Amino acid sequence: MSEVTNTEQRAQRRFPLLSDTNINTVLMNGAQIALCKLKRARNFDARLYFYAEIGAFLEVSLSRGAGISDDTRARLEAVHREATHIHMDATKASRAVED
Secondary structure, three states, X not given: OHHHHHHHHHHHHHOOOOOOOHHHHHHHHHHHXXXXXXXXXXXXXXXXXXXXXXXXXXXXXXXXXXXXXHHHHHHHHHHHHHHHHHHHHXXXXXXXXXX
């Protein structure tokens, strides 16, 4: 039993970020990065790409049994909602300039 424990401890030291909640961190960090890039995007295609990326993170969070917490799901919904407003407002502004 102690040999298994030692092996597990060594694995944790080599890969300190591995844990049961790692998927939650990955999803949130990815969505936050995409949101930052969405805010800086200068054209419609770039905004649409990052908006879709955030949507993909949200869709992955809907998977049941993957260890994704309800808190992460709610936070991703909030990020997606913010991204929707940013994308729509930027699109409206660019169309207003074209007219």
